[in-house]
Amino acid sequence: MEKEAIFKELKEILALIKPSMDLSSISEDSQLVRDVGLDSLTILLLSLAVENKFGFKFEGTPKFETVDEVINYISLHATV
Numbered sequence: 001m002e003k004e005a006i007f008k009e010l011k012e013i014l015a016l017i018k019p020s021m022d023l024s025s026i027s028e029d030s031q032l033v034r035d036v037g038l039d040s041l042t043i044l045l046l047s048l049a050v051e052n053k054f055g056f057k058f059e060g061t062p063k064f065e066t067v068d069e070v071i072n073y074i075s076l077h078a079t080v
Contacts, residue, residue, distance in 0.1 A: 028068040055079035
């Protein structure tokens with residue numbers, strides 16, 4: 001799956017988790033906590049939604065700082 005398609009899907013997941021978020025402000029360089037505004041609960045929800053959407057399970061607890069890190073991980077592990 002191409003990174004652009006993953007980024008689009010990831011933004012759709014973020015829209016479900018944080019409906020009030022302005023998706024146009026999110027870039028691949030956005031920091032998940034500082035820029036996107038995720039906290040421990042929303043990071044957990046993001047992890048579960050990503051696993052369901054892309055057909056894999058995270059090994060351990062993911063430690064992502066940026067949107068790009070999530071995209072890269074998905075591109076390596078997605079089965080869907």
